[in-house]
Amino acid sequence: MEELICESSLVIGTWSLVLDQTMAETATPVGSDIEYGRFLDCVHCGLCTSACPTYLETGNENDSPRGRIYLMRGVVDGRLELNDTVKRHLDLCLDCRSCETACPSGVQYGRLIEPFRVGIQQRDAAAGHDVTRSWFHRFILYGVFPYASRMRWALLPARAMQKLGLQSLFESLGLYKLLPGKLQRMQALLPKLPPVARPLPRTLPAIGEKRARVALFTGCVADAMFGPTNWATARVLQANGCEVVIPENQACCGAIHYHSGAGDPALDFAKQNASAFPIDDVDAVIINVAGCGSMLKDYGHVADELNVTDPAELESLKKFAAKVKDVSEFLVELGPKPPTGSIPLKATYHDACHLVHAQQVRSQPRQLLELVPGLELVPLKESDICCGAAGSYNLTEPEMAARLGDRKIANIESTGARTVITGNAGCSLQLQAKLKEAGHDIWVAHPMDILDLSYRNEQPPV
Template sequence: MSTSLTALDPFLDEDKALACVHCGLCLASCPTYLETGNENDSPRGRVYLMRAIQQGRLSLDASVSPVEHIDRCLGCRACETACPSGVQYGSLLEHTRDYMEHHMTRPWFQRLLRRVFIEKVFPFPGRFRFAMMPAVLMKRMELTHLLPAFVKDALELAPDRLEADRVPAFSPSKRQPAKGRVGLIKGCVMPVLFGGTHQATIRILNQMGYDVVVPDGQVCCGALYAHSGQLDKARDVARRNIEVFDRAHCDTILINAAGCGSTLKEYGHLLEEDLELTPKTVGFVSKVKDFSEWMNIVGWNAFEQAFITKRHDASSNGSGDPSSLFQTSTTFHDACHLAHAQGITQQPRDLVKAVAGDHYVELSESEVCCGSAGSYNLTEPEMAARLQKRKINHIERTHATIVVTTNPGCILQIQAGLKKAGRDHVKVMHIADYLDTAMAEALKG
């Protein structure tokens, strides 16, 4: 069932849509266009489709191309980086998807995936952990071959084990008085699959002289809702997070997931009509920082000097310890929502290069999406697999044995791709884990 749109039922900001002058400079940056060569799978093609739906020239029907091409969009926002006109493509996409989800009926499997798993399981760590247990068990027992191919491929993304959520509500600085009070956003996926990354982050912050608080009552950032066309639900959780962190009185609010970080920083746009909350929203957004971004802002001179000394000692000792991070060929993958949505590319590289030194290798097409894109690898597995293979091919050419990135979805997607390619020896690390390991190695002498 679908409905055509009329001019009386607008969902797009027409001025934002008309900012696209169809110059085509975005085409080379769009992962799906690079794969298909189809104009409708490009940013300017999709903007045209969005406007055609709004004007009633195209109807919403899941069996025809408008929905197919808009669904196929990763939402990576690489086009925003390339666009000379400053088109706010991410906003246009989210409003279009919100309209679509409220004015069309999807096939039953897509409804189950989107309405149940993506909206009612993934955003809740307790439910997510419970849902992941059978997947992890089947992998351990090597029973995934008994499953249908599409289920087996989805389970390849699951880790070999779930991590305990042992992040304390308060972790005091190792130095007193503390330099400041940092709030940590736990997220939905991170506590279940990457709890150790949060622990590593807290160790680093405490060592640098900061108290860390993890406020109770925080919820999903809203990214999963916004990307799947449920903007009202995204607004609800945004309001709750703003209130929770307002009471926590943090100087800075850190996030370890690039996809979540971009949503958190855009709460102002998401809640632009909630004028009563605006002062708190502005305060919240001004404090949100990605971990790698913040590390460069506050400085980490003591560790940097230790890294320089460690690199010098390693090079002076000839072969040294081949397992040392300071002697390991390392590359960096740009998470889309850090590079394109937040404009942060150099800061994480500086951190990685401080450890790897001359062993750092730049990754070709590092800014091109790996195919994870939140829940995209579940809703669009075929295109996600193509982009995954493209990414793994580039990683293989670097001959690096460590890939560092800043987003949990990217880690899972790249790990699964490396395993599929028989490259299990290549380790994929979150930048906080990478720095925590390097600091421990450097400081022990």
């Protein structure tokens, strides 16, 4: 019975007592400027864990949203040194925001990890290890991707090689192995490139009764690689009575920069876009790429995050952000005209993270696709778990990206569908590459590709 005596002489401590003085190398740890209340929003219930793709793969709490918040808070509180191990777990985050959908407490995880990453990048830059100065970031991520015209030029050799059938020859000879790792992966991600699309004109008229005037955001990487989908989007909008304007001076949304911690260039792009669009003369700014869409909708927050103080600038960014709509979200609000052409396909729908989690657009694309006669839409297991693309994650974190890609392909295989529909350029590239690797002849389409075919009464390419 002696052992049943209650013991309560326990050591009392606090977070601050655990602080190792040697760790407090700098006066302000990374992340200190993040509003502390955002960390406190997390009640540590753990309901986010199984929604996190990286946690599903590793089962390691350090690779879960709750764990990452704990790590970041540990750094801010001075309990942890921001060393490579800690950074590794934070780097592995896809920023897919799946945890925000799962969180009952309304934790704004993106508003934690994104500024924290900016903080890491600033610290590294101050210490002379600026990742954003690496050849890959400077020339490829920042130098080519954000510029549609440069992207078109950069793709010319690949286009030519595909046309001449040299690609498979290079593959069989193993010549691609001579490229640096990241370029090899980029090469592997390249889909079968569509013919160069005619550039969109500055305006397209509404078909039938005019119901709205919208501006189309055409993107950078997407514009160069998915020109036909931009055309399809514009035609679907026209078919729904929208006059479509395509502002000339629009720029990259800035997501590639912002998500890799380069705040200033991201802000420059944001300002350029805010001034390029005739925001007072349109009902909405339409975007068909989930990743860009969530960035555009976030301009107001980003401006706050990056301490924009000019009230006029802040106002114009917030005003712009408020008008941004994903194309499916907009069409469902407008009330879509039912398309009539039959598209006899068995298809499944993959939720792009930046649509379903970051923008909470889940039912609208499905509602639109259900209007298409003949289209059989079958459910996809784990449809809202990241495919591993996550912006440029598949270039920077190839191993985890490949694991998640394989997981996605296995789920797609089990549906028996011959077409995968998804509303994001990054997902589309990743899915096409992984499907090709697995030897599948499955068409990866955008919802607007399907709707466009149906409105025009044409048949799919497969």
